[in-house]
Amino acid sequence: IHCRPPPAIANGDFFSSNREYFQYGVVVTYRCKLGERGKKLFDLVGEASIRCTSKDNRAGIWSGPPPQCIVPNKCTPPDVKNGIRVSENRSLFSLNEVVRFRCQAGFVMKGPSSVRCQAQNKWEPGLPSCSRVCQPPPEILHGKHALRDKDNFSPGQEVFYSCEPGYDLIGAASLHCTPQGDWSPAVPKCAVKSCADFLDQLPNGHVLLPLNLQLGAEVSFVCDEGYYLRGEKILTCKRSGDKVYWNYDLPKCEMVKCEYPVLENGRLVSGIKEKFYYQAVVLFECLKGFYLHGSNPVFCGENSTWEPEMPTCIKGTNFIIFCLGFFFKSLFLTLNISDTE
Structure with a gap:
């Protein structure tokens, strides 16, 4: 196992027994450049030595970042990920100079917004961080979520959804803001409540079903020939509070x-x-x-x-009937007399 050459630093150099090959366990030490007659020009800030090591026992890596050679009583520009320096942009800052920050759009600051240059290239108090924030969670039709008056949400914050009366929540009841600045899991929906399905068909008859059994749906019942319907011919899906129900009991087809x-x-x-x-x-x-x-x-x-x-x-x-009977009787007698003659 061996490491690549150690990183170069400005105003300094590293020293090692071999400057071309760096095997596992080798230690290199950094020093800052000196002026005329060995005059100290820079302060070494950070760990002076780094070691060639490995995390997977195959590839070599250095144990840490190299130090820096800084002009005494000066600080290098502080850097905050996803942040912007409001102060003047310079290559070096003098002792006790203050630098101010703000975060990029879509991020929120945690920590102090301003820091001061101290000896040994240190900024105090510690540098702030800019964490991504979530925009207000999506609105849903026939429903709402809590904390509707907030403009942004920090990672880890959670919101809960609920539906209007007569609607069921389909999906997760709560969403949380992720470090990537979006909401997880997927946004739920509010669907119109449905009445209970007719699992068994109507014996000796049939049910005329609509496309769905949602609130307001009507179901009709028809009996086979030779049977009559005992009960209501049409049932309607109604609502009372947050519950839905059929307005009548299921009818029956009974034999005529x-x-x-x-x-x-x-x-x-x-x-x-x-x-x-x-x-x-x-x-x-x-x-x-x-x-x-x-x-x-x-x-x-x-x-x-x-x-x-x-x-x-x-x-x-x-x-x-009497007259007709008399008529037919007379006709019968007349026909019999004619036949006799």
Whole structure:
């Protein structure tokens, strides 16, 4: 393992047993240049010696930065990453001179905004730092986040999102400002609340569903032939406070069944059964001394009622039927006499 040649420094040089090859463990020492007759011109600031070492046991690196040779009672310009020196830009600053800083746009300062030159090229108090800041977090439709009155946020700060009543938060409820100046994780959304889905289809019927079951959605129910709907035909998704619900219970499709047809002063003559289901047909006749008024036959309709309306038996003789009967009877006798002759 060996290292590259050590870094050169202004107004100084390094000394080593070999200036071309620097194997692992070799130490080089820096010294500042001297003036005439060995007069001291510069102060050595920093560690005078650095060592060739390694972090991965393969490539060699120097143990630290080289020192600097500085004019006595002078300071080199201080440098702050992502910062700007407000003071005059010079190559050297004299003892007790003050330098002021401000941060670039999108960064916030931590520490003192001004520092003073001290002996040994030191600035006191310590140099500030400029950390990236986050802009206000994104706004979301039908929702909001806390700390809406702040203009910028430091890394690590967290904001929480919430939705208006009737909306659900989809995604992370909180975001934090990262050191890179953005928000993580992704911004959430507020989606309209949805009522519970109809996991089971309507037995003996079917459900007419809209595109979604969000607030205000309407669902219709239709029963198969031979069944009728017990309950509401249309359900609507409603809201109460922060909860959504269907405004009625789920209806049911029940088999169409009519009651036993009872005709006062009459009786069934056809279609007699114990139970009467959809489209069952029955025929009536009236007792002697009564005549039938209304529809005959009738059938069990989809609303579990007899259709058309049940007939009635009226006391007496229907004059029209009587006349027709007399007419056909007379016609029958006339035809018989003609045949005899």
